[in-house]
Amino acid sequence: METKISFTLNGKKVSLSTDPLRRLLDVLREDFGCTGVKEGCSEGECGACSVMFNGRMVTPCLIPAGAADKQEIMTIEGVRETELGARIVQAFADGGAVQCGYCIPGMVIAAYNLLQDNPDPTDDEIRLGISGNICRCTGYDLIVESIKLAARRGK
Amino acid sequence: MEEVKCYMPETLEEALEIKSRVNAIVLAGGSDLMVSNKRTIGLTPVFDRPVMIVRNLPELKKIYINDKGECCIGSGCTSAEIAASKLCPWHLRQAANRMGAIGLRNSATIGGNIANASPKGDTPGPLYLLDARVKLQSIHGTREVPVADFIVKFKTIDLHEDEMITEVIVPYSEKDFDYVFWHKVGTRKANAISKITVSMALKFNADDTVKDFRLSATATGSKTNRSRDVENIIIGKKISTELIEEVVQAYDKVISPRAMPEFRREATRRMIRRFFGECARHAEGKVIETYDGYRMPGAIEL
Ligand SMILES: Cc1cc2nc3c(=O)[nH]c(=O)nc-3n(C[C@H](O)[C@H](O)[C@H](O)COP(=O)(O)OP(=O)(O)OC[C@H]3O[C@@H](n4cnc5c(N)ncnc54)[C@H](O)[C@@H]3O)c2cc1C
Numbered sequence: 001m002e003t004k005i006s007f008t009l010n011g012k013k014v015s016l017s018t019d020p021l022r023r024l025l026d027v028l029r030e031d032f033g034c035t036g037v038k039e040g041c042s043e044g045e046c047g048a049c050s051v052m053f054n055g056r057m058v059t060p061c062l063i064p065a066g067a068a069d070k071q072e073i074m075t076i077e078g079v080r081e082t083e084l085g086a087r088i089v090q091a092f093a094d095g096g097a098v099q100c101g102y103c104i105p106g107m108v109i110a111a112y113n114l115l116q117d118n119p120d121p122t123d124d125e126i127r128l129g130i131s132g133n134i135c136r137c138t139g140y141d142l143i144v145e146s147i148k149l150a151a152r153r154g155k
Numbered sequence: 156m157e158e159v160k161c162y163m164p165e166t167l168e169e170a171l172e173i174k175s176r177v178n179a180i181v182l183a184g185g186s187d188l189m190v191s192n193k194r195t196i197g198l199t200p201v202f203d204r205p206v207m208i209v210r211n212l213p214e215l216k217k218i219y220i221n222d223k224g225e226c227c228i229g230s231g232c233t234s235a236e237i238a239a240s241k242l243c244p245w246h247l248r249q250a251a252n253r254m255g256a257i258g259l260r261n262s263a264t265i266g267g268n269i270a271n272a273s274p275k276g277d278t279p280g281p282l283y284l285l286d287a288r289v290k291l292q293s294i295h296g297t298r299e300v301p302v303a304d305f306i307v308k309f310k311t312i313d314l315h316e317d318e319m320i321t322e323v324i325v326p327y328s329e330k331d332f333d334y335v336f337w338h339k340v341g342t343r344k345a346n347a348i349s350k351i352t353v354s355m356a357l358k359f360n361a362d363d364t365v366k367d368f369r370l371s372a373t374a375t376g377s378k379t380n381r382s383r384d385v386e387n388i389i390i391g392k393k394i395s396t397e398l399i400e401e402v403v404q405a406y407d408k409v410i411s412p413r414a415m416p417e418f419r420r421e422a423t424r425r426m427i428r429r430f431f432g433e434c435a436r437h438a439e440g441k442v443i444e445t446y447d448g449y450r451m452p453g454a455i456e457l
Contacts, residue, residue, distance in 0.1 A: 001158050020161040021206060022199045023189070039197070043190045044259055045346055056235065056261040062189045063262065064182065064200075066163050067210040113257065124452040131345035132256025 007068045009034075010078025020066025025049050027065040028075055036076035036105040040134070047133030050106040050113075051075045057113035059132075076105035079112050088112055088150045095146030099137035106133050111147045120151055158199075162207040167214035167292075170207060170319065175294045178316045179207040183215075183231055184262035186255070187271045215266070215321060218242050226328065230266025230289075230320040237265060238455060244328035245442075246281035246354050248455045249337040253277065256345040266320040272306045272378070275349045277339065279306060279379040282325065283371040284354045290322035291315070299324065309377040329441065329457060332356040332367070336430045336443045340422060344451065349374045351412070351419045353426045355443075357434050365389050370402075370427065375410035375419055382409045394435040403427050 006015035009032060016031050028034040028051065037060065040048030044062045051060050052074040060073075079085035088111045091097075098104050107130060114121055114129030121129065126147050127140075135143065162179055164170040173179060180202060182188050192200035209215065215231030218240050226242055237243050238252035238260065254260055254268075254277045268278045269289060281287075282302040289305050291298050291314065302323070305313050314320070329335045336355040341347025352373045358366040368389050371381040385405045389398050403424050412419035426445065433443045441457055444450060 001160050003161065003163065019158055019199060020163060020208065021158070021202065026197060026199070042193060042196055044186055044255065044262075047256070047258060050258055053261065057258045058261045059258045062184070062186045062259075063210075064161070064185060064189065064206075064208060066161055066208045067182075067185065069163055069211075071211060110257070128345075128453045129257065132258045 003066065005065055005069045007070060008072040010074055010081070018065060020069075021064045024051075024060035024063040024065050024068050024073070027068075028060060028073070034075040034077050038102055038105055040102070040106075045134070046103070047106040047110060047130075048103050050109040050133065052079065052109060052113065055116075057109055057132075076108055079109060082112075084115055084150075084154070085112055087153055088115070088147070091146045091150035091153060092143070095142055095149050097138065097143045097146035103133060103135045103137075107135065107143055111150065114147070115151060115154070119154055121147070123148075159202050160205040162205065164207065164209070164212070167212055167321065170209055170212060171292060171294045171317075173207055174319060175317045177205050177207075179205040181266075181270075181319055182206050182208050183210055183264040183267045184233065185210070186259055186263045187267060209319070215264075221324070223326070226325040228265055228323045228325070230269075230322060231264050234260035234263045234265070234268075244281065244285055244325050245335055245455065245457055246284055246329065246337050246356070247278060247325065250277040250281050250339070250352070250354075252453070252455055253339050253341070253344075253347075253451075259346070265323055269302060269306065269323065270312055270314065270320060272308075272310050272312050274309060274376060274378050275374045276379075277349060277352065277373070280352050280354045280371045280373040281337070282323065283379050283381045284356060284369050285325050285327040287323055287325040289320050290324060291318045292321040293317040293319075297321075303379070303381065306378055327356075329356070332358045333441065334358075334430070334434045334438070334443055335441055336426070336445075338426060338445045350415075351375055351422050353423060355427070355430045357430070359434075364391055364393050370406060372406075372410055372423055375412045375423065377411070380406075380410050382406065385409055389431075394431055399428060399431045402431070 002017045038048040040046035044059045110130045215229040217229045234251040234254045288299045339352040340350040360366045
């Protein structure tokens with residue numbers, strides 16, 4: 001049953017006609033080309049698909065597209081254009097945070113979600129901040145270091 | 156696969172009107188429903204009945220203290236919102252703060268957690284402990300039911316087809332007690348479904364007898380376990396080693412864990428003994444930690 005759904009995506013008003021029960025994850029990737037939104041576990045455990053929903057990190061694999069109607073969504077494609085997002089992306093590159101890269105868009109979103117509220121987090125706070133994002137390559141230390149670097153560069 | 160109708164009401168009134176006509180599945184955060192109905196990568200979940208999305212209804216998002224001093228929480232409040240609200244009781248904030256991980260906590264609602272009626276769900280433990288009620292609303296009116304009765308048994312709730320949970324009302328908080336305890340045993344700190352979670356609270360009389368004591372445990376049977384009979388063993392009396400053991404043994408008969416029963420029973424016994432021990436020696440501070448100096452990073456302060 002197609003229904004019109006309108007929302008703000010990365011600062012722009014968008015709308016589409018679709019089944020509101022499609023996963024927001026699929027709508028973002030397939031209808032809007034936001035392929036930085038990665039599908040990992042498909043059940044909210046891994047954080048790879050994380051996006052900002054009304055300014056808060058969520059996993060759109062668990063959200064039907066209809067729930068985004070009239071709301072604000074920001075994917076990695078939008079976050080990387082912000083000052084904070086760009087700073088995190090650069091720090092990840094400089095700090096060697098990336099190996100295979102699959103978890104990284106979600107990790108950047110998690111770092112963004114953390115640093116927007118807490119610009120100077122402790123190690124524990126950083127680890128809590130990315131605790132819903134699974135990385136199979138790095139062992140996390142370089143990601144934590146890179147988030148610290150991003151925080152330092154924001155001072 | 157046939158698509159079902161999906162309703163997207165913008166007000167509670169509209170939602171209740173839809174519910175009066177259609178037995179639609181209420182979808183709030185979606186964190187249980189989207190998983191239980193999922194198919195595979197890239198495919199839309201399949202539902203066997205129409206669905207009504209209520210995630211953004213503003214009427215379900217309020218947290219306030221009513222004129223009786225009870226904390227009222229809209230059913231659509233997320234774990235993150237509850238954890239962040241100083242109006243919410245401490246036990247509930249702790250539980251909300253340890254559900255899933257950050258992204259999940261921004262979706263999972265308290266209404267969904269109660270309606271899901273999983274014995275491993277995190278909010279029922281504190282809600283049983285603090286005598287919480289759910290407010291159930293339909294176009295025909297409103298009724299209030301204690302959470303402990305609303306959750307009938309494993310995955311079964313006392314909800315009529317035309318009703319929604321609109322509010323959760325919590326009459327007690329940590330302010331009513333001298334000592335509080337909450338501990339969730341999970342295999343990880345984040346995204347851990349409870350292996351066992353114990354909530355406790357105790358208040359003394361001026362003469363050092365116990366005025367009130369409460370104890371609930373989740374993941375120890377087909378629903379959350381609390382027994383006023385067990386609590387009454389020590390209420391009105393002074394804490395003693397014998398009475399503690401009486402409570403421990405009586406509570407052991409209340410719980411009925413199936414998987415890893417001996418681990419769950421022993422963990423429960425130890426937590427109860429530790430809590431009473433710390434209360435009896437009038438430990439400093441209101442929060443009793445699980446063991447000396449153990450504090451979960453990010454735990455909610457009083
Ligand atoms: C990765 C992951 C980790 C998780 N970790 C935890 C955890 O640590 N602890 C825990 O307790 N749970 C956990 N869960 C389970 C789930 O997140 C919670 O049960 C959550 O609170 C469900 O809320 P929701 O709003 O997402 O529910 P939904 O999926 O929207 O709904 C769940 C059920 O509640 C009903 N419902 C929802 N709102 C209402 C309402 N207002 N009135 C009537 N019925 C309603 C729905 O019809 C459905 O039957 C986890 C889930 C995932 C995917």
